[in-house]
Amino acid sequence: MKKLNTYTLSEQLELLGSGQISSRELVSDYLDHIDRVDGEIGAWITVDRQGALRQALRIDERRQKGEALGALAGIPGGLKDNLCTVDLPTTCASKMLIQYTSPFDATVVDKLRDAGAVILGKLNMDEFAMGSSTENSYVKPVRNPVDPGRVPGGSSGGSAAAVASGQAAFTLGSDTGGSIRQPAAFCGVVGLKPTYGAVSRYGLVAFASSLDQIGPLTRDVTDLAYVMNAIVGHDHRDSTSAPVDWPDFRDSLRADEKGMKGMKIALPKEYFGPGLHPEVKASVLEAARRFELLGADVDEVSVTTMEYALPAYYLISSAEASSNLARFDGVQYGFRADEFEDLRDLYVKSRSQGFGKEVKRRILLGTYALSSGYYDAYYKKAQQVRGLIRKEFSDIFRDYDLILSPVAPTTAWKLGEKSKDPLEMYMEDVYTVPINIAGVPAISLPCGRDASGLPIGFQLIGKAFDEKTLIKAAYTYEQSVGGWRYDG
Numbered sequence: 280m281k282k283l284n285t286y287t288l289s290e291q292l293e294l295l296g297s298g299q300i301s302s303r304e305l306v307s308d309y310l311d312h313i314d315r316v317d318g319e320i321g322a323w324i325t326v327d328r329q330g331a332l333r334q335a336l337r338i339d340e341r342r343q344k345g346e347a348l349g350a351l352a353g354i355p356g357g358l359k360d361n362l363c364t365v366d367l368p369t370t371c372a373s374k375m376l377i378q379y380t381s382p383f384d385a386t387v388v389d390k391l392r393d394a395g396a397v398i399l400g401k402l403n404m405d406e407f408a409m410g411s412s413t414e415n416s417y418v419k420p421v422r423n424p425v426d427p428g429r430v431p432g433g434s435s436g437g438s439a440a441a442v443a444s445g446q447a448a449f450t451l452g453s454d455t456g457g458s459i460r461q462p463a464a465f466c467g468v469v470g471l472k473p474t475y476g477a478v479s480r481y482g483l484v485a486f487a488s489s490l491d492q493i494g495p496l497t498r499d500v501t502d503l504a505y506v507m508n509a510i511v512g513h514d515h516r517d518s519t520s521a522p523v524d525w526p527d528f529r530d531s532l533r534a535d536e537k538g539m540k541g542m543k544i545a546l547p548k549e550y551f552g553p554g555l556h557p558e559v560k561a562s563v564l565e566a567a568r569r570f571e572l573l574g575a576d577v578d579e580v581s582v583t584t585m586e587y588a589l590p591a592y593y594l595i596s597s598a599e600a601s602s603n604l605a606r607f608d609g610v611q612y613g614f615r616a617d618e619f620e621d622l623r624d625l626y627v628k629s630r631s632q633g634f635g636k637e638v639k640r641r642i643l644l645g646t647y648a649l650s651s652g653y654y655d656a657y658y659k660k661a662q663q664v665r666g667l668i669r670k671e672f673s674d675i676f677r678d679y680d681l682i683l684s685p686v687a688p689t690t691a692w693k694l695g696e697k698s699k700d701p702l703e704m705y706m707e708d709v710y711t712v713p714i715n716i717a718g719v720p721a722i723s724l725p726c727g728r729d730a731s732g733l734p735i736g737f738q739l740i741g742k743a744f745d746e747k748t749l750i751k752a753a754y755t756y757e758q759s760v761g762g763w764r765y766d767g
Contacts, residue, residue, distance in 0.1 A: 280535075284309050284312050284446075285445065286508075287451055287501065288351075288497060288501075290350075291354060292352075292505075295352070302336075302397065306334075306335040306353075306536045308602055309445075310332075311329050314551060317397075318575055319427055320440050321418075321420060322438075322446055323399045324368075325367050325401040326359050327367055330367075335419075335588050337536070338353045342503070346394050347445065349394035350505060351391065351392050351509055356506075357446070357450040357452070358402060359401070359402050359404050359437065359452045360386065362387060362451060362484075363381035363384060363385045364386060364398070365384050367398075367401055369484065370382050370401070371404070371408070372403055372405065372406045372631070373406045373635065374417045374463070374635070375607050376484075377418075381482070384482060384515065385479075385482020385493075387478060387483075393509075399710035401590070402437035402440075403416050403421045403437030403438070404437055405433040406408055406637065406638050407484070407604065407638050409637050410704075411432065411457070411708060411749070412432065412436065412692075412697070412704065413432070413434060413435075413705070414430060414433070414695070414698055420493075420694060421436040421440050422440070423691050424443045424444035425443070425467060425734060430460030430692060433458060434455075434458040435454070435496065436462045438450035438451065438452035439452070439459075439462035439466040442496050442498060448502070449495055449497045449505075452494060452495075452496055453494075453725065454488045454493075454715065455491050456712040457712060458744070459470075459494045460736070461687050463686075463736060464737075465687070465690065465691040465736070469497050469499055469505055469753070470494065470497075470720045471495055471720065472492055473493075473719065474581045474698050475744060477521060477680055477744065478492060479516065479517040479520050480493065480517050485603040488519075488601060490596055490682060495510070498534070499757060501752065503753075504532055504750055505526075505528075505641060506722075508527060511746075523616060526747050528746065531750040532751075532754050534758070539574040540587075542570075542574070543680050544575050545580040545681070545683070546683055547576060547585070547682060549581065549586070550710055551563075551583050554688050562735040566727075568722075569760065580679070582713070585713060588664070589705065590661070590667055591660075592661075593644065594658060595646040595665065595716075598658050601649060607633065608625075608630065609633070610626075611624050616632055665716050667671060669717050672740075673717075676742045680748060681748070682741075683739055684738055686711060686723050686726060687710065688709065690729045690735055691733050691734075710738070714738075720744075720745070720749055721739065721741070722750070722753050739752055739753055
């Protein structure tokens with residue numbers, strides 16, 4: 280039998296169910312692999328070896344007794360380190376929370392435990408999820424498993440790198456402006472940003488509350504459907520959680536004789552203009568042609584609000600970050616400066632020493648946009664643009680089932696290459712932030728490699744709460760091209 284971590288999640292479930300392997304064997308294989316490879320990659324902040332083995336042993340004992348088990352029983356996964364856990368630190372890769380442990384679990388963690396998943400540990404990220412490269416981690420940078428000299432994307436870079444390098448069968452990340460989809464594209468895995476409100480945000484340390492959404496990263500679309508089944512659903516503890524009757528996403532994984540016939544896909548011409556690398560453009564357009572061969576109608580459309588999405592996103596997200604991060608003041612919990620003269624000095628020194636450069640930059644931008652005299656000129660205008668973007672997406676979806684576009688203008692860049700130019704880094708989010716602003720779902724899929732062998736991804740964007748169609752289309756495409764597999 281080949282290495283256990285080279286099987287997909289769905290294949291591992293079959294092996295576990297048939298008794299060919301035990302969960303303890305599977306988890307041990309992953310933990311040993313983490314020991315071998317993560318020193319170079321840096322995907323993990325905390326690995327819970329003993330806790331994971333105990334979880335696996337309990338699953339094995341229950342399976343031997345013939346007890347009913349959850350849909351992910353015995354499968355090893357990882358959590359981005361901004362998801363609260365009672366048994367492991369939740370650091371957000373920040374000095375501010377480096378020793379913090381939450382008194383409660385996030386709802387998605389509860390759901391994974393109920394499904395029987397084994398939590399291997401917490402994954403590295405850009406500090407407080409602010410970044411596009413996972414170089415902003417206080418702990419250490421993450422390296423791309425395809426080329427360790429390059430970034431894995433961000434802010435869920437650890438989550439994508441862990442799946443791409445065979446260190447977890449699945450992971451969870453968070454996506455505020457592309458932070459699941461872009462690292463998925465850079466590392467050559469599958470990543471989904473669900474509809475806003477589809478997955479509970481309770482227990483997610485907030486960056487921008489009206490944009491954040493938790494989602495899975497997996498090796499293929501089949502695995503993604505299994506994880507989505509486990510984490511989706513209404514939660515009364517999250518006031519933004521939507522009371523929707525969700526289907527079994529595995530029903531979308533069936534071959535259809537009609538292929539994609541009757542499906543209409545929009546191709547926004549503004550997403551293929553200046554700034555898009557020629558190799559990325561060619562691979563994404565080839566994916567569009569593949570959908571045409573499968574029977575879909577692919578038409579070019581115009582998205583006139585695209586040029587306003589990026590500035591609107593950074594104003595809205597930074598304003599919300601300024602508000603959300605105000606709680607980290609050195610008083611109640613988190614980092615506190617050792618020396619201070621009075622309460623104001625405590626605030627200033629604790630926040631100055633506890634936050635990294637990128638977090639400070641966004642807090643300053645957000646505070647400025649919300650300040651008296653500038654609120655109407657910046658924040659209010661950004662919210663008006665948000666309304667226009669939502670309307671334009673809604674108008675497109677009246678005529679089309681899906682939108683197809685690039686995920687990022689380029690493939691993964693070299694470590695340190697863009698760190699000195701924040702604006703250049705921000706431009707990498709140009710194709711992903713409109714989806715968060717509109718609140719609709721989008722999935723990133725591998726569609727090729729550039730001349731250096733670096734993965735290229737494209738994204739399918741769907742109607743709100745129509746993840747079923749999104750997963751069906753992604754699965755049909757993946758089956759037509761043969762998919763991607765980790766071979767150790």
